Amino acid sequence: MSEQQDPASPGQAGATAIAAADSSAAASAATDAAILSTGALQNAIIQSANFSSIATDSRGVIQVFNIGAQRMLGYSAADVVNRMTPADLSDPGELLERAEFLSAELGIAIAAGFEALVFKASRGIEDIYELTYVRKDGSRFPALVSVTALRDPSGSTIGYLLIGTDNTARKHAEADRVTLERRLRDQQFHTRFLTEASTEALLTTDPLGTISATNVPMENLLQFSRNELVGTAFRSFFADPGQADACLEMAIGGGKVSDWELVAKPQAPNADACSTDAPNADAPSADAPSAAGSAALWSAHPFYGAGGELQGVFAAAHDVSELRRLERRLEEVEGELVHAGESAKAATVAVSDFLSGVANKLRSPLNTILGFAQLIDTDIPPPTLAQAASVEQILRAGWHLLELINEIVARADLESDALVLLEPTSLTEILRECHAAILPRARTNGVGVAFPPAGLPCFVLADRTRLKHVVMSLLSNAIAYNKVNGQVVVAIGLTSVAGKPDRVRLSVGDTGMGLAPAMLARIFHPFNTEGRVGGAANIGGIGLAASHRMVELMGGALHAESTLGAGSVFWFELDAAAEPQTPPSIAPLPTVPQGAHRRKLLYVEDNSSNLELVEQLLARVPDIRLITARDGRHGVLLARSEQPDVILMDIHLPGISGIEALQLLRSDLATARIPVIAVSGDAMPRDIQKGMKAGFFRYLTKPFDVRQFMETVEAGLELAGQKAGLK
Ligand code: MN
Numbered sequence: 001m002s003e004q005q006d007p008a009s010p011g012q013a014g015a016t017a018i019a020a021a022d023s024s025a026a027a028s029a030a031t032d033a034a035i036l037s038t039g040a041l042q043n044a045i046i047q048s049a050n051f052s053s054i055a056t057d058s059r060g061v062i063q064v065f066n067i068g069a070q071r072m073l074g075y076s077a078a079d080v081v082n083r084m085t086p087a088d089l090s091d092p093g094e095l096l097e098r099a100e101f102l103s104a105e106l107g108i109a110i111a112a113g114f115e116a117l118v119f120k121a122s123r124g125i126e127d128i129y130e131l132t133y134v135r136k137d138g139s140r141f142p143a144l145v146s147v148t149a150l151r152d153p154s155g156s157t158i159g160y161l162l163i164g165t166d167n168t169a170r171k172h173a174e175a176d177r178v179t180l181e182r183r184l185r186d187q188q189f190h191t192r193f194l195t196e197a198s199t200e201a202l203l204t205t206d207p208l209g210t211i212s213a214t215n216v217p218m219e220n221l222l223q224f225s226r227n228e229l230v231g232t233a234f235r236s237f238f239a240d241p242g243q244a245d246a247c248l249e250m251a252i253g254g255g256k257v258s259d260w261e262l263v264a265k266p267q268a269p270n271a272d273a274c275s276t277d278a279p280n281a282d283a284p285s286a287d288a289p290s291a292a293g294s295a296a297l298w299s300a301h302p303f304y305g306a307g308g309e310l311q312g313v314f315a316a317a318h319d320v321s322e323l324r325r326l327e328r329r330l331e332e333v334e335g336e337l338v339h340a341g342e343s344a345k346a347a348t349v350a351v352s353d354f355l356s357g358v359a360n361k362l363r364s365p366l367n368t369i370l371g372f373a374q375l376i377d378t379d380i381p382p383p384t385l386a387q388a389a390s391v392e393q394i395l396r397a398g399w400h401l402l403e404l405i406n407e408i409v410a411r412a413d414l415e416s417d418a419l420v421l422l423e424p425t426s427l428t429e430i431l432r433e434c435h436a437a438i439l440p441r442a443r444t445n446g447v448g449v450a451f452p453p454a455g456l457p458c459f460v461l462a463d464r465t466r467l468k469h470v471v472m473s474l475l476s477n478a479i480a481y482n483k484v485n486g487q488v489v490v491a492i493g494l495t496s497v498a499g500k501p502d503r504v505r506l507s508v509g510d511t512g513m514g515l516a517p518a519m520l521a522r523i524f525h526p527f528n529t530e531g532r533v534g535g536a537a538n539i540g541g542i543g544l545a546a547s548h549r550m551v552e553l554m555g556g557a558l559h560a561e562s563t564l565g566a567g568s569v570f571w572f573e574l575d576a577a578a579e580p581q582t583p584p585s586i587a588p589l590p591t592v593p594q595g596a597h598r599r600k601l602l603y604v605e606d607n608s609s610n611l612e613l614v615e616q617l618l619a620r621v622p623d624i625r626l627i628t629a630r631d632g633r634h635g636v637l638l639a640r641s642e643q644p645d646v647i648l649m650d651i652h653l654p655g656i657s658g659i660e661a662l663q664l665l666r667s668d669l670a671t672a673r674i675p676v677i678a679v680s681g682d683a684m685p686r687d688i689q690k691g692m693k694a695g696f697f698r699y700l701t702k703p704f705d706v707r708q709f710m711e712t713v714e715a716g717l718e719l720a721g722q723k724a725g726l727k
Contacts (some may be wrong), residue, residue, distance in 0.1 A: 356409055
């Protein structure tokens, strides 16, 4: 007890000073008694177990130390009453700090003891502060202490009441709050760091669509600084603001927004564009000319506060400008290629026409050569053996030259899209021809081929030459890209859709490696270099791209289906056609008795050696008289006046053409019934088709086979005889 009363102790010194301020020790003792005699107060204080209530006398010496105080501080009342001041229960360092703080605040020197605890209260100032109490076992705890001066009726201070609450829980909460705040700051820092470190362009907006944060890649993408971006409406930075709005709206509405393409507006906004928060206002103006803004694919997600309230939209953008630029370039290049292709097609048509012309010019002299050679060969008396051998050589070379001419023209014709001739074509027949052509190769490759039964007639509307090339090409590929012991399956099917012509489907399947989807997608591309185009596989000489084009020209489409490792099926459909009417047969016609009258034959021809050849040929037939004309008009006049039984008509004539001459003959009742046989160097199938359509009885191409020529003339004469008989 004596050491607690030591005058050197801070509590004692403080109490002494206050006692001095009260100026009367005797009065003090009297009021102490008064407090203690106030039973009601004492009871209330003592019964409060949750608050530490410590009452002191005017000097600070503890008089009341309630149950709450005993519980919190670990002292019994006997330990402290009349022995200690509250300063003895407090952290000395804190007391010193508080004394210094109060001294500075109030401009009075205040001692670091009890006085520091109650100084404000002693001046009538309500004082509540935090204090660290020291328990009996030396442990500490924070307390929130309210200090009140107790006064007697005369106003003199008779003591102090310190009511304290354990502040530990609050302190913990406070510490937790600080930790949370620090974590939140860290989190924000990390988020910021992540945002900055991201190479993706990122930004956030508030719920109204005003940009609230952004990163450097976004500045680069939109070509605006952070200051210009933040605070400005998102929509302001895009070529189509409505699309930008729609993107945010969809995100806010909870829709999945990804790969939403927005094109940035190209140039910097006005100077005042950086501080507005009103959407629409201060949008970057669009009048400055500039290149196209960058295109980007946007994804957007809403983000919410802890309470679930919408805080804004988080948006990320992936720049695809370069990709779009390359795509545009690709389109341009493809356009150029298509253009080049069209030019090439036009050139092909020109070449084809040129070659046809050349071929026609070659056929006339060749006709003379072959014709006279045949005349010698079949003359009476027959040529000597040596002569016959020479003639044989001339004929062989001549026919070979004709083959070469035909091949060149046919090849040029095939490449020319403009010259497609659609007619009922027997698919069965084409398949039979192709089957024969590919069998040796299939055997060499060890590939089996299965064709549909040959018996069924099947006609399609097609260009026969081209269709055969397409089928050959598909078969060649199916064999070339097959595996050993693989199989090629050819199938024909008929599809009917009401109101449309029936379609015939031809499919060619193989059991090869198959094609990857990427390769399959480009298989018909004209510039595909990945496979199945060109090379040894194409016996037919055309690639898949050309086949595709040809099928399209014939009103169909070539398709490919493939399973990697299992094989591919190429198929197309063409309109079905009715079997064409067979032309009237020549042979079974009744013959007119020979020599009944001498038959007259008119030959309209401008080429003298061809004229001479025919003259010599017909000289062998005694009952035929040949009359000739050098041009069409003369020929028509001669036909009217001479009424020949049959007319042979060249197509290329001075003045009107052979076809025009035919039309004149047909329109005149006097000549309408005379059979007219075309004799021409125009030997293309389309030329023949055209001629037959114009109304010729037959179409002979130069150079002609002598026997075939004579047979045709006979057929014409027989028809004429029939007509004469019907008259
Ligand atoms: Mn001619």
